[in-house]
Amino acid sequence: MKRLRLDRCAGQLLVARPRTCSSPATHVGSGLRSARPSQQFAHSTRSQSTAVAFSEPLEARQLPESHPQTLWDPRELPSPSPERALRSAKLAALHARLSLPERIPLQTLARTLVDASADENPQFNNTNLAFVGQTIMNYHVAEWIMCRYPRLPMTVVWEAMKGYAGNEVLLQVAKSWGVESAAAPGGEVDPGLLQFNLTDNTQGVALLGFGYRRVEAKNSEKYQWRRGIANRVVFDDDFGNSVKVTPGTEAEAEDRPITEEDPSYLRYGNEDTREIAERAHAYFVRAVVGAVYAHCGRDTAKAFVKAHILSRTLDFSRLFRFKNPTVELATLCAREDFEAPVARLLSETGRLSRTPVFVVGIYSGKDKLGEAAGPSLDAARWKAAMNALKAWYLYSPGENVRVPSNVLENNAKPWSPAYIDMGEIISR
Amino acid sequence: MPLSNVTDVIETINNPVSYFSLPTTQTLPIPSTSTRTVAHPHQAKRPNHVSPLQVLDLDRASRIFSRVASDAAENLPNPLDHDPWPAPTTMTVSGLPRLSTGRNGVGAFILQCKKLDFHYCDWAGSSKGMNSFIKTFLPKFAAAHPQIEITVSPRPRKHPVIIGQYINGRERAICVGNMEPLQVLQKATLLRDASGEKVKRVNKPVQSINESVRGVWSPYHGNGMRV
Numbered sequence: 001m002k003r004l005r006l007d008r009c010a011g012q013l014l015v016a017r018p019r020t021c022s023s024p025a026t027h028v029g030s031g032l033r034s035a036r037p038s039q040q041f042a043h044s045t046r047s048q049s050t051a052v053a054f055s056e057p058l059e060a061r062q063l064p065e066s067h068p069q070t071l072w073d074p075r076e077l078p079s080p081s082p083e084r085a086l087r088s089a090k091l092a093a094l095h096a097r098l099s100l101p102e103r104i105p106l107q108t109l110a111r112t113l114v115d116a117s118a119d120e121n122p123q124f125n126n127t128n129l130a131f132v133g134q135t136i137m138n139y140h141v142a143e144w145i146m147c148r149y150p151r152l153p154m155t156v157v158w159e160a161m162k163g164y165a166g167n168e169v170l171l172q173v174a175k176s177w178g179v180e181s182a183a184a185p186g187g188e189v190d191p192g193l194l195q196f197n198l199t200d201n202t203q204g205v206a207l208l209g210f211g212y213r214r215v216e217a218k219n220s221e222k223y224q225w226r227r228g229i230a231n232r233v234v235f236d237d238d239f240g241n242s243v244k245v246t247p248g249t250e251a252e253a254e255d256r257p258i259t260e261e262d263p264s265y266l267r268y269g270n271e272d273t274r275e276i277a278e279r280a281h282a283y284f285v286r287a288v289v290g291a292v293y294a295h296c297g298r299d300t301a302k303a304f305v306k307a308h309i310l311s312r313t314l315d316f317s318r319l320f321r322f323k324n325p326t327v328e329l330a331t332l333c334a335r336e337d338f339e340a341p342v343a344r345l346l347s348e349t350g351r352l353s354r355t356p357v358f359v360v361g362i363y364s365g366k367d368k369l370g371e372a373a374g375p376s377l378d379a380a381r382w383k384a385a386m387n388a389l390k391a392w393y394l395y396s397p398g399e400n401v402r403v404p405s406n407v408l409e410n411n412a413k414p415w416s417p418a419y420i421d422m423g424e425i426i427s428r
Numbered sequence: 429m430p431l432s433n434v435t436d437v438i439e440t441i442n443n444p445v446s447y448f449s450l451p452t453t454q455t456l457p458i459p460s461t462s463t464r465t466v467a468h469p470h471q472a473k474r475p476n477h478v479s480p481l482q483v484l485d486l487d488r489a490s491r492i493f494s495r496v497a498s499d500a501a502e503n504l505p506n507p508l509d510h511d512p513w514p515a516p517t518t519m520t521v522s523g524l525p526r527l528s529t530g531r532n533g534v535g536a537f538i539l540q541c542k543k544l545d546f547h548y549c550d551w552a553g554s555s556k557g558m559n560s561f562i563k564t565f566l567p568k569f570a571a572a573h574p575q576i577e578i579t580v581s582p583r584p585r586k587h588p589v590i591i592g593q594y595i596n597g598r599e600r601a602i603c604v605g606n607m608e609p610l611q612v613l614q615k616a617t618l619l620r621d622a623s624g625e626k627v628k629r630v631n632k633p634v635q636s637i638n639e640s641v642r643g644v645w646s647p648y649h650g651n652g653m654r655v
Contacts, residue, residue, distance in 0.1 A: 155522045178538065313637065349648065373648060
């Protein structure tokens with residue numbers, strides 16, 4: 001097959017490498033990521049290089065202990081060896097189904113399917129690619145949301161981020177790509193299957209999330225300390241969630257049934273297994289984006305994110321939850337020097353019946369800010385205030401708004417600053 | 429998220445210390461008056477115990493803060509003046525979780541048929557067309573559809589059958605016994621184009637997840653109808 005021209009492929013992502021060589025983007029710093037402390041990786045300045053790092057032939061390399069070079073029994077390996085990727089029909093079909101460029105070798109695609117819980121070795125699992133992919137995907141989603149809806153409150157931005165690039169939605173993306181998962185990981189598994197370990201929660205989950213690990217994380221998880229918005233922006237991940245330190249808090253661990261005594265806990269699925277599966281699928285999707293970036297560059301990665309992630313649809317008006325809409329609207333009018341909002345009854349029917357309907361409009365001077373119908377005067381007023389607030393928050397400069405990464409295209413016009421509102425009307 | 433932090437960085441500059449709740453070395457007194465413009469619903473119920481939020485490592489916070497906005501360092505407000513009891517999170521607008529919906533074909537198109545199994549019998553006469561199809565048409569068919577995983581396997585003493593597997597998890601099988609090679613190709617194409625959904629009657633000409641542009645008719649607007 002034409003796409004399997006290995007001589008053109010970037011070598012670093014393909015095959016086994018000695019532990020002493022570069023491991024891309026794994027060891028960012030002890031505090032910057034919650035990796036397992038047992039993983040000690042050598043640091044290299046070539047970590048972002050896409051060039052082949054080796055000149056000696058494959059046979060001369062010293063393979064790590066988990067992937068011995070001798071004629072191994074595939075069942076002893078934690079994940080399928082990269083050479084087997086070339087003979088997997090599932091993998092080739094997946095490659096074609098995603099219309100991936102020919103420059104992405106099947107071995108890399110096979111590597112994106114190996115979760116850290118299946119193979120701990122970062123030279124064979126998808127952690128590094130997922131990190132790159134998550135960075136790129138979240139960047140493009142965030143810039144698009146911010147430029148498209150510049151007045152969104154930060155909490156709504158986070159929910160929108162989760163709605164486009166969170167673990168739950170990436171699980172659906174992976175499923176819509178037709179990716180199946182292996183029942184259990186192992187060297188004998190078809191490389192075209194997604195491999196992650198559901199049973200071994202403690203050992204396999206090398207990675208609980210990318211981002212800064214808070215100093216007070218343990219107590220914060222235990223006591224549910226409040227985190228302010230700006231605090232979360234600075235310290236937490238792109239979805240406003242703090243990076244977890246432990247798979248579950250200690251209190252949860254005590255409540256959790258012991259799996260040996262109650263095997264049905266794992267057999268039939270539960271919150272833990274669902275979370276692990278979600279994360280594995282999400283990391284696979286991110287790793288594919290990372291692989292596209294590593295082999296084909298920035299523009300192709302952006303096009304891929306646009307085609308598979310940003311093309312999804314999300315009703316932003318359903319992301320809002322208001323507590324005091326009337327107060328908030330009054331504050332907004334005061335801030336913007338509008339006249340104070342007034343609710344007026346526009347029409348009504350069946351006031352004394354079982355099903356009355358009141359249509360209430362909210363006016364600032366002569367301008368109608370919002371309108372809604374409700375079964376009581378107060379409900380209609382609140383809904384009208386919510387509609388007015390949504391009309392404010394959901395201001396959009398247009399569907400094809402320019403985003404910062406457009407500047408990186410060829411012959412791009414210089415960047416003119418995008419309008420970004422100050423966000424929340426009542427800050428907290 | 430490079431751009432998203434703009435407003436919050438500004439906020440951080442105004443209230444540098446409040447956003448860093450870090451392990452304790454000092455305990456701050458609870459201020460008696462609140463400077464917030466928005467009324468605090470739980471103001472009367474303030475407990476006496478010390479909240480983790482009051483507990484701030486000022487050295488560390490100031491170090492981090494100086495990294496964030498060293499330019500504004502001269503006009504720093506006194507961190508002790510800050511209200512450590514900000515409004516509860518439910519006071520103002522917050523987000524609701526909601527997932528985006530995929531629209532196949534908008535952006536990328538994923539063919540819904542992911543696998544086709546071709547079963548044949550070497551001996552039985554009903555497989556004659558299928559065997560000929562496998563020899564003549566199948567290589568070209570497979571090359572034209574690399575996104576479909578294709579398997580060919582014998583099924584002795586049974587009718588030949590094509591089984592399609594779809595992304596939504598369903599299967600669809602068509603028996604191609606006693607068919608000509610071209611008819612078999614037709615059935616394979618049918619399975620390729622199927623979505624995997626159950627076949628059901630479509631009454632509406634258009635199905636859409638988008639909201640109606642015109643909106644729903646309302647009896648409470650306009651001039652109304654005279655009865």
